[in-house]
Amino acid sequence: xxxxxxxxxxxxxxxxxxxxxxxxxxxxxxxxxxxxxxxxxxxxxxxxxxxxxxxxxxxxxxxxxxxxxxxxxxxxxxxxxxxxxxxxxxxxxxxxxxxxxxxxxxxxxxxxxxxxxxxxxxxxxxxxxxxxxxxxxxxxxxxxxxxxxxxxxxxxxxxxxxxxxxxxxxxxxxxxxxxxxxxxxxxxxxxxxxxxxxxxxxxxxxxxxxxxxxxxxxxxxxxxxxxxxxxxxxxxxxxxxxxxxxxxxxxxxxxxxxxxxxxxxxxxxxxxxxxxxxxxxxxxxxxxxxxxxxxxxxxxxxxxxxxxxxxxxxxxxxxxxxxxxxxxxxxxxxxxxxxxxxxxxxxxxxxxxxxxxxxxxxxx
Numbered sequence: 027x028x029x030x031x032x033x034x035x036x037x038x039x040x041x042x043x044x045x046x047x048x049x050x051x052x053x054x055x056x057x058x059x060x061x062x063x064x065x066x067x068x069x070x071x072x073x074x075x076x077x078x079x080x081x082x083x084x085x086x087x088x089x090x091x092x093x094x095x096x097x098x099x100x101x102x103x104x105x106x107x108x109x110x111x112x113x114x115x116x117x118x119x120x121x122x123x124x125x126x127x128x129x130x131x132x133x134x135x136x137x138x139x140x141x142x143x144x145x146x147x148x149x150x151x152x153x154x155x156x157x158x159x160x161x162x163x164x165x166x167x168x169x170x171x172x173x174x175x176x177x178x179x180x181x182x183x184x185x186x187x188x189x190x191x192x193x194x195x196x197x198x199x200x201x202x203x204x205x206x207x208x209x210x211x212x213x214x215x216x217x218x219x220x221x222x223x224x225x226x227x228x229x230x231x232x233x234x235x236x237x238x239x240x241x242x243x244x245x246x247x248x249x250x251x252x253x254x255x256x257x258x259x260x261x262x263x264x265x266x267x268x269x270x271x272x273x274x275x276x277x278x279x280x281x282x283x284x285x286x287x288x289x290x291x292x293x294x295x296x297x298x299x300x301x302x303x304x305x306x307x308x309x310x311x312x313x314x315x316x317x318x319x320x321x322x323x324x325x326x327x328x329x330x331x332x333x334x335x336x337x338x339x340x341x342x343x344x345x346x347x348x349x350x351x352x353x354x355x356x357x358x359x360x361x362x363x364x365x366x367x368x369x370x371x372x373x374x375x376x377x378x379x380x381x382x383x384x385x386x387x388x389x390x
Contacts, residue, residue: 046373046389046390047079047389047390048079048080048081048095048375048376048387048388048389048390049074049077049079049080049387049388049389049390050062050074050075050076050078050080050083050092050385050386050387050388051072051073051074051075051385051386051387051388052069052072052073052075052090052383052384052385052386053069053070053071053072053073053353053354053356053383053384054068054069054070054352054353054354054355054356054382054383054384055068055352055353055354055381055382055383056068056069056383057088058088058089058103058104058117059102059103059104059117059118059119059120060085060086060088060089060090060102060103060104060383061073061075061090061383062075062076062090062102062103062119062120062121063075063119063120064119064120065119066119068352068353069353070352070353070356070357070358070359070360071353071356071357071358071370072356072369072370072386072388075120075121076120076121078094078095079094079095080092080093080094080095080387081093081094081095081097081387082131082132082376082387083132083376083377083378083385083386083387084132084133084134084139084378084385085134085331085378085379085380085381085383085384085385086103086104086109086134086135086136086137086138086139086183086380087104087134087136087137087380087381088103088104088381089101089102089103089104089105089109089110089134089139090102090103090134090383090385091132091134091139091141092121092132092385093129093130093131093132093141096128097127097128097129097130097144098123098126098128098129099111099123099124099125099127099129099132099141100121100122100123100124101118101121101122101124101139102118102119102120102121102122103117103118104117105117105118107137107138107152107153107166108151108152108153108166108167108168108169109134109137109138109139109151109152109153110122110124110139110152111124111125111139111151111152111167111168111169111170112124112168112169113168113169114168115168124169124170125169125170127143127144127170128143128144129141129142129143129144130142130143130144131179131180131181133181133182133183134183134380135152135153135158135183135184135185135186135187135188135232136153136183136184136185136186136380136381137152137153138150138151138152138153138154138158138159138183138188139151139152139183140181140182140183140188140190141170141181142178142179142180142181145177146176146177146178146179146193147172147175147177147178148160148172148173148174148176148178148181148190149170149171149172149173150167150170150171150173150188151167151168151169151170151171152166152167153166154166154167155186156186156187156201156202156215157200157201157202157215157216157217157218158183158184158186158187158188158200158201158202159171159173159188160173160174160188160200160201160216160217160218160219161173161217161218162217162218163217164217173218173219174218174219176192176193176219177192177193178190178191178192178193179191179192179193180229180230182230182231182232182281183232184201184207184232184233184234184235184237184281185202185232185233185234185235185283186201186202186235187199187200187201187202187203187207187208187232187235187237188200188201188232189230189231189232189237189239190219190230191227191228191229191230194226195226195227195228195242196221196224196226196227197209197221197222197223197225197227197230197239198219198220198221198222199216199219199220199222199237200216200217200218200219200220201215201216202215202235203215203216204235205235205236205250205251205264206249206250206251206264206265206266206267207232207233207235207236207237207249207250207251208220208222208237208250209222209223209237209249209250209266209267209268210222210266210267211266211267212266213266222268223267223268225241225242226241226242227239227240227241227242228240228241228242228244229277229278229279230279231279231280231281231330232281233250233256233281233282233283233284233286233330234251234281234282234283234284235250235251236248236249236250236251236252236256236257236281237249237250237281238279238280238281238286238288239268239279240276240277240278240279243275244274244275244276244277244291245270245273245275245276246258246270246271246272246274246276246279246288247268247269247270247271248265248268248269248271248286249265249266249267249268249269250264250265251264252264252265253284254284254285254299254300254313255298255299255300255313255314255315255316256281256282256284256285256286256298256299256300257269257271257286257299258271258272258286258298258299258315258316258317259271259315259316260315260316261315262315271316271317272316272317274290274291275290275291276288276289276290276291277289277290277291278325278326278327278328279328280328280329280330280335281330282299282305282330282331282332282333282335283300283330283331283332283333284299284300285297285298285299285300285301285305285306285330285335286298286299286330287328287329287330287335287337288317288328289325289326289327289328289337292324293323293324293325293326293340294319294322294324294325295307295319295320295321295323295325295328295337296317296318296319296320297314297317297318297320297335298314298315298316298317298318299313299314300313301313301314302333303333303334303348303349303350303362303364304347304348304362304363304364304365305333305334305335305347305348305349306318306320306335307320307321307335307347307348307364307365307366308320308364308365309364309365310364311364320366321345321365321366323339323340324339324340325337325338325339325340326338326339326340327376327377329377329378329379330379331348331354331379331380331381331384332349332379332380332381332382333348333349334346334347334348334349334350334354334355334379334384335347335348335379336377336378336379336384336386337366337377338374338375338376338377341373342372342373342374342375342389343368343371343373343374344356344368344369344370344372344374344377344386345366345367345368345369346363346366346367346369346384347363347364347365347366347367348362348363348364349362350362350363351382352382352383354379354382354383354384355367355369355384356369356370356384357369372388372389373388373389374386374387374388374389375387375388375389
C-alpha cells in the first residue's frame with residue numbers, strides 16, 4: 027500500500043545510552059506482531075521484548091528492527107515485502123536474527139529497511155517500487171543488499187524515500203521525489219544515492235514526503251512537501267532544495283508524517299506543521315508554519331511518528347503526546363494528549379515511533 031503519510035523517523039539516541047543495561051520495550055498497535063512480544067494484542071503500556079541487552083532500535087510501518095549489544099541485527103512484524111530481511115515473506119511475532127554480520131546503525135522506512143554494517147557499508151531490503159533501497163533497481167529484496175561502495179555514518183528511511191550521510195559528511199538521497207523530498211532541485215526519482223548540494227551535515231531525518239537535516243554548523247534545513255507547514259519556513263510552499271529554518275543552532279531533528287520536531291542546541295524542544303490530535307505538543311490543535319517551543323525542559327532525543335511524538339528529557343525521562351487510539355503513547359490509556367505526558371518513571375536511552383507503535387530502550 028503506497029500511502030505518502032507513512033514513514034520512518036531516524037532512531038534517536040539519548041546522551042544516557044552508554045549507562046547501564048538497555049532492555050527493549052515496545053507498545054501500541056500490534057496486529058502484525060510489530061511489538062515483538064509473541065502476540066498480536068495491542069499494548070497501551072511498554073512491554074519488554076526478550077531479555078537481551080540492546081544498542082539501537084527502529085520502527086517501520088508494521089515492522090521493527092533492533093541491534094543487540096553484540097552487533098547482531100534482529101527484526102519482527104509484517105514481512106510481505108521482505109522488510110524484515112530474513113529471506114522470507116513470513117510475518118514474525120518475535121525477533122528473528124538477520125544474517126550474521128555485525129551492525130552499527132539501523133533505520134526503517136514505511137515498508138523498507140536500512141542498516142550500516144560495522145565496516146561502514148550500507149545495506150537495504152524490503153519494498154523497492156520507487157528505488158527507495160538505492161541499489162539501482164526497483165526490485166523488492168528479501169535479504170540485505172549492499173548499496174554502493176561508500177562508507178556511511180547516518181541513514182534515515184522515509185515513506186518511499188531514503189537519506190544518508192556519508193562518512194565525509196556529504197548528504198545523499200534516493201527514492202520517490204514527487205514533492206521534492208530528495209532535495210536535488212527536481213521532482214525526478216532516483217534509484218541510487220544522489221548527492222544533495224556540497225555542504226557537510228551532522229544529522230538527518232526523512233519524513234512522510236519531506237526531509238529535515240542539520241548542517242555541520244548547527245543550522246537546520248528542510249525540503250519537500252510543505253502543505254501544512256511541516257518545513258517550518260513560515261510558508262506552505264513546497265521546496266525542491268534545502269531551505270534554512272530560522273537562524274538558531276540545532277542538535278537533533280525528528281520528521282513525522284506531517285509534522286516536525288527539533289531540539290535546539292540549548293536543549294529546548296520545538297515543533298511545527300500539522301497538529302491534529304495535538305501531535306505538536308503545544309496544548310492546541312493549531313497548525314504551526316514556524317517552530318514553536320513546546321516545553322521548558324531540556325531534551326536530548328526526539329522522534330516524530332505518524333500522529334504522535336516521543337522525546338527523552340536530559341534526565342532520561344520519556345514523554346509522549348498526540349494520537350493514542352492504539353496506545354502508541356504508552357501511558358496505559360487510549361486518550362490523545364496535546365502536551366508531553368511522562369511515560370512511567372524509568373530512565374530511557376533511545377526511542378523511535380512510526381505509524382501506530384513505538385519502541386524504546388530502558389536503562390536497567
